[in-house]
Amino acid sequence: MPHESVDEKDLELINALQLTPRASWAQLGRALALDPVTVARRWQRLTEAGLAWVTCVVGPSLHSEFCMAYIEIECVPDRLDDTATALSAEPQVRYVHHLTGLYGLLAVAALRTPAEVSGYLRGLVGRLPGVRAYRAEMRTVGYSEPSRWRLRSLERTQQRALEADRAPSATVGGARVDAVDRELYRLLHEDGRMSYAELTERAGISEPTARRRVKRLLAHRLLRLRCEMAQSLSGWPDSAVLWASVAPQHLEATARSLTAVPDVRLCCALTGERNLLLMVWLRSLGDLPRLEATITERSRHLTIVDRAACLHTVKQMGRLLDSEGRSIGHVPPDVEVFPNI
Structure with a gap:
């Protein structure tokens, strides 16, 4: 499916699913002024082409x-692809980015404890044949995550129509997680719009149980659904990573202010001297100096100390991506980071 065949209604549909990822075809149809069958057919076409997914x-x-753990890796030049492929196959690794600069790969891994991070770095990353050197920092606070990034295709009236159908959130906390919940997480990671009938069959539970469990997991913010798309389709085809240094007493206020910058997709605090990381999407790399100026103007306490252009996102939250950002494969998640609380 070439990009030329994606029209404004397709982009509106993606934007709608960013707001309400499990909205029914009827709800989406009302907001987009389309027949529900047409909406379902459009979504199937997009997902089969790897251009969008939940x-x-x-x-x-x-x-x-x-x-x-945010792990920067220096590779032997002719082994970079092998290293990226090996890291992408790991269920603990959520992202793999090929970057400009000395550290050609940035991998983001989720593990249960600092000791497990240590073992992972020494036992896997450090022993990959293509790895020449690596350095790692831990996330301390997440201020903004990619699921909050939105297309701007919907009119405000369409957004309100979708928000009116959104179920209210329950009080956070007090919920426990068990093996059934972990299986639902694994299945929804594969397809966040998987029908309750299929969830019932594959998880081996009744449909009322599937509905109740999914709604509870989402309402208590134990799980979060997100609609993703091929970056080349988004209108912001380029991306970059910025590392900044902020005095600790100003870190919270600075980071919170930067989450309001529309091009900032990810903002998190890290250990180390470079204690703030930003992932940004750009309409062109030529916009990077302007964006850096905007960021530094927002806080006199911030200094950008390093930057890299992202040449290719190899893996993104379990999806293997081609050079256009299309989904070409799926790696199941490590459900053990979904703990019993």
């Missing part, structure tokens, strides 16, 4: 229950 990630209520 997945599931561990929600913010559990972010303190595991560790995120």
